[in-house]
Amino acid sequence: MNKLFEMRERLECNKTIDKVAYEQFKKERDYWKEVIFRIIVLVKFLAKHGLAFRGSNEKLYQHSNGNFLGLVEMLEEFDPIMKEHVRRIMSDELHVHYLGHNIQNELIQLLSHHVKTEIIKKIKQAxxxxxxxxxxxxxxxxxxxxxxxxxxxxxxxxxxxxxxxxxxxxxxxxxxxxxxxxxxxx
Known part of the structure; x- marks a missing residue:
């Protein structure tokens, strides 16, 4: 019974090991939301302006790496979220970084599906x-x-x-x- 009361008291005071782990999880989750948001904005920008995404190289800070990675490099100079993301990539802390051509293609498809849905909706209204x-x-x-x-x-x-x-x-x-x-x- 003592352990049960002790546990209840810790839960009420938010002093559990799970609380610390959960706070770390929330921080990492929020970080990835911010990274994905910025990547989506970059994809939308390039698509809206009809610009090519990729060059002949898919590595940050390499010659001919294309507009997408070039924009990531530019954004990294001003944005703390992208600065941290690029730092993690360059120091090999991340192996999944969402800057490759597969995520670009997936986001292009998702955005094009949304655009097509909006066009069809307008056609049906007209x-x-x-x-x-x-x-x-x-x-x-x-x-x-x-x-x-x-x-x-x-x-x-x-x-x-x-x-x-x-x-x-x-x-x-x-x-x-x-x-x-x-x-x-x-």
Missing amino acids: KYYFIILDCTPDTRFLVVDDTTGKGLFEVTSKKLESLGLDINDMRGQGYENGANMKGKHS
């Missing part, structure tokens, strides 16, 4: 919409095996349906590099 198909082979948003007019229509209508957009609300369409759309058979 009801009517117009689409433009850019049929270039270098960048693909949709994989198209059949580039005839019929094939493009099938892929487009499936995509519109998957986005919850009614094809009957489409009021216009345009084609870039759509030479395959001309002719009486396609």
